[in-house]
Amino acid sequence: MRGTGGISEMPEVTESEALSTLHRVFGYEAFRGEQDAVIEHVVAGGDAVVLMPTGGGKSLCYQIPALVRPGTGVVVSPLIALMQDQVDALRALGVRAGFMNSTQDFDERRVVEAEFLAGELDLLYLAPERLRLDSTLDLLSRGKIAVFAIDEAHCVSQWGHDFRPDYLALSLLGDRWPDVPRIALTATATHATHREITQRLNMPTARHFVASFDRPNIQYRIVPKADPKKQLLGFLREEHAGDAGIVYCLSRKSVDTTAEFLSRNGIEAVPYHAGLDSGTRAAHQSRFLREDGLVVVATIAFGMGIDKPDVRFVAHLDLPKSVEGYYQETGRAGRDGLPSTAWMAYGLNDVIQQRKMIQSGEGDEAFRRRAASHLDAMLALCETAQCRRGQLLAYFGQDPDPVGCGNCDTCLAPPETWDGTVAAQKVLSTVVRLHRERGQKFGAVQIVDILMGRRTAKVIQFDHDQLSVFGIGEELGEGEWRGVVRQLLAQGLLAVEGEYGTLVLTEASGTVLRREREVPLRKEPKKAVTSRSASGSGSGSGRGERKGKAAVVELPEALVPAFEALRAWRAEQAREQGVPAYVIFHDATLREIVTAWPASVRELGGVGGVGEKKLATYGEGVLGALASLGGAEAAPAVTDGDSGGADDWPEMDEEPEPEDWA
Numbered sequence: 001m002r003g004t005g006g007i008s009e010m011p012e013v014t015e016s017e018a019l020s021t022l023h024r025v026f027g028y029e030a031f032r033g034e035q036d037a038v039i040e041h042v043v044a045g046g047d048a049v050v051l052m053p054t055g056g057g058k059s060l061c062y063q064i065p066a067l068v069r070p071g072t073g074v075v076v077s078p079l080i081a082l083m084q085d086q087v088d089a090l091r092a093l094g095v096r097a098g099f100m101n102s103t104q105d106f107d108e109r110r111v112v113e114a115e116f117l118a119g120e121l122d123l124l125y126l127a128p129e130r131l132r133l134d135s136t137l138d139l140l141s142r143g144k145i146a147v148f149a150i151d152e153a154h155c156v157s158q159w160g161h162d163f164r165p166d167y168l169a170l171s172l173l174g175d176r177w178p179d180v181p182r183i184a185l186t187a188t189a190t191h192a193t194h195r196e197i198t199q200r201l202n203m204p205t206a207r208h209f210v211a212s213f214d215r216p217n218i219q220y221r222i223v224p225k226a227d228p229k230k231q232l233l234g235f236l237r238e239e240h241a242g243d244a245g246i247v248y249c250l251s252r253k254s255v256d257t258t259a260e261f262l263s264r265n266g267i268e269a270v271p272y273h274a275g276l277d278s279g280t281r282a283a284h285q286s287r288f289l290r291e292d293g294l295v296v297v298a299t300i301a302f303g304m305g306i307d308k309p310d311v312r313f314v315a316h317l318d319l320p321k322s323v324e325g326y327y328q329e330t331g332r333a334g335r336d337g338l339p340s341t342a343w344m345a346y347g348l349n350d351v352i353q354q355r356k357m358i359q360s361g362e363g364d365e366a367f368r369r370r371a372a373s374h375l376d377a378m379l380a381l382c383e384t385a386q387c388r389r390g391q392l393l394a395y396f397g398q399d400p401d402p403v404g405c406g407n408c409d410t411c412l413a414p415p416e417t418w419d420g421t422v423a424a425q426k427v428l429s430t431v432v433r434l435h436r437e438r439g440q441k442f443g444a445v446q447i448v449d450i451l452m453g454r455r456t457a458k459v460i461q462f463d464h465d466q467l468s469v470f471g472i473g474e475e476l477g478e479g480e481w482r483g484v485v486r487q488l489l490a491q492g493l494l495a496v497e498g499e500y501g502t503l504v505l506t507e508a509s510g511t512v513l514r515r516e517r518e519v520p521l522r523k524e525p526k527k528a529v530t531s532r533s534a535s536g537s538g539s540g541s542g543r544g545e546r547k548g549k550a551a552v553v554e555l556p557e558a559l560v561p562a563f564e565a566l567r568a569w570r571a572e573q574a575r576e577q578g579v580p581a582y583v584i585f586h587d588a589t590l591r592e593i594v595t596a597w598p599a600s601v602r603e604l605g606g607v608g609g610v611g612e613k614k615l616a617t618y619g620e621g622v623l624g625a626l627a628s629l630g631g632a633e634a635a636p637a638v639t640d641g642d643s644g645g646a647d648d649w650p651e652m653d654e655e656p657e658p659e660d661w662a
């Protein structure tokens with residue numbers, strides 16, 4: 001039973017200050033996972049290094065100590081563009097929060113400084129480059145600090161792609177404020193990063209809290225890439241109509257064309273990449289946070305620290321470079337714990353392109369080797385016939401469930417494998433013949449055309465119909481042959497070379513040609529898995545019939561109009577106040593409200609996510625909105641001929657987005 005202000009039925013004598021703060025301010029029933037232990041440790045003055053997946057609930061781990069301990073909690077975060085929203089969200093909860101960064105003018109900053117010195121701030125957000133200034137350190141030493149929180153702590157890691165040199169200076173906090181506890185938090189899970197954080201932030205005595213990295217509400221799916229934009233459109237219409245989500249592409253150009261394609265087909269989408277001016281980027285990010293159901297198509301420049309809880313899907317149209325990157329990006333879906341999808345289209349050209357990029361990219365041999373091993377792990381995930389989640393968790397050193405997760409494509413529709421030894425030999429022989437008999441090297445398209453006995457212009461031009469291997473592969477279709485080549489590349493039984501991505505043998509190829517080993521291959525799935533295939537994992541009510549809107553999937557049909565009405569009410573509040581909708585209430589809270597159907601403000605106070613301040617601000621509004629009903633949508637038809645052909649992918653002249661974000 002929650003004690004909301006004066007309305008608790010029983011005096012809770014033993015409730016800790018941390019727990020009562022959770023109830024009163026945040027309106028949540030109980031701590032999740034390790035939150036309790038972390039908070040207790042930090043409130044008592046201990047240092048902590050916290051590894052928790054995105055959506056795991058890291059914020060409360062420092063926000064509650066900041067509220068419970070005397071003084072201000074100082075939060076170091078690289079995400080300047082999000083500070084205003086973070087502060088708005090806290091203020092909506094009645095928390096006295098402020099920030100200092102380069103977006104403020106002198107007067108605004110002076111106000112925050114004065115509030116801090118007067119002890120009127122519970123939380124103060126700072127960018128690392130500001131914290132290291134003497135003037136800032138000076139200011140901080142004139143006030144009282146409850147705790148230092150170092151968010152996105154993996155930015156201190158020089159090997160990670162989020163490295164921020166200013167983070168290195170944070171090691172001085174411990175010397176300068178030995179009595180103030182420090183808590184470093186990240187969602188990056190590998191042991192190497194973990195060690196680096198501890199060393200570089202100089203936190204040798206910190207206690208380490210490592211949460212499970214599983215995100216059970218995210219459904220992982222990887223589909224064979226054929227016509228990626230259309231596949232994406234189908235996926236969105238079928239399963240995520242009206243939902244907010246992120247689509248990742250490798251190049252700026254494909255970001256632009258994909259956003260345009262979705263918009264043309266009735267799905268509101270905006271582009272985001274480092275080639276856009278900062279005003280446009282900020283506007284698009286702000287719309288994503290504020291509006292319901294907007295899709296952002298982006299390069300990896302977008303997403304870190306986006307704490308929008310109701311991102312219902314993350315789609316990849318190109319292969320990410322590493323499993324870490326993939327997990328970070330997909331982790332942005334479903335922070336609120338509701339069903340969400342991580343969907344990726346993956347094909348032969350992804351493998352060729354990434355292998356080529358590693359070979360022709362800058363960096364020394366060690367760098368290339370590291371990049372290649374990252375890619376190998378990513379390819380293994382794509383090609384596995386086992387549970388995807390199991391493979392992901394194993395990658396992060398966690399024991400997977402031996403029977404599978406039941407919520408990934410391979411668990412929902414286990415792929416068949418077949419003996420591809422002969423097919424592999426045919427591919428490899430063709431590569432060998434071209435090289436031995438003609439001194440030539442060709443890419444995958446030509447190899448497949450030769451195998452299938454196609455007299456294309458290029459086949460005739462090079463007399464390839466005269467080769468003894470011409471037409472020896474008529475038993476398989478084009479898609480299947482591309483699948484064979486792709487899997488050989490992924491398994492290292494074939495390699496790509498040079499600017500044109502020509503195919504060449506590897507040392508391991510010989511073992512296949514000499515029949516010293518078998519080559520089991522994964523069959524390309526016939527039937528696509530959809531989120532509805534997973535109906536066993538949810539409450540099941542009405543899951544099969546309804547289209548789209550994962551957030552309402554598990555609501556009884558009768559409650560959907562009320563949920564929609566509350567969302568509309570919330571959107572209006574958000575617009576009026578100029579804050580993101582989730583600052584008012586999360587989807588999860590709206591769902592709980594319609595399920596509980598509170599008859600009074602008092603009953604509403606018992607719903608998760610409704611704390612004291614929000615009850616006072618919105619209580620009447622919610623009850624009023626419950627009375628009205630609305631909401632329906634219709635999907636327009638595909639209007640576009642922009643099919644792009646099979647496996648469309650960035651042109652040769654396109655530069656993939658550099659790994660910095662602006």
Ligand code: ADP
Nearest residue numbers: 028030031032054055056057058059060309335
């Ligand atoms: P992270 O920073 O680890 O990605 P957040 O701190 O943003 O995660 O929390 C993720 C979501 O879970 C937020 O919507 C937050 O309000 C919610 N949440 C966190 N802790 C709890 C809890 N104890 N009970 C209910 N919801 C929680």
Ligand code: ZN
Nearest residue numbers: 387405408411
């Ligand atoms: Zn699984």
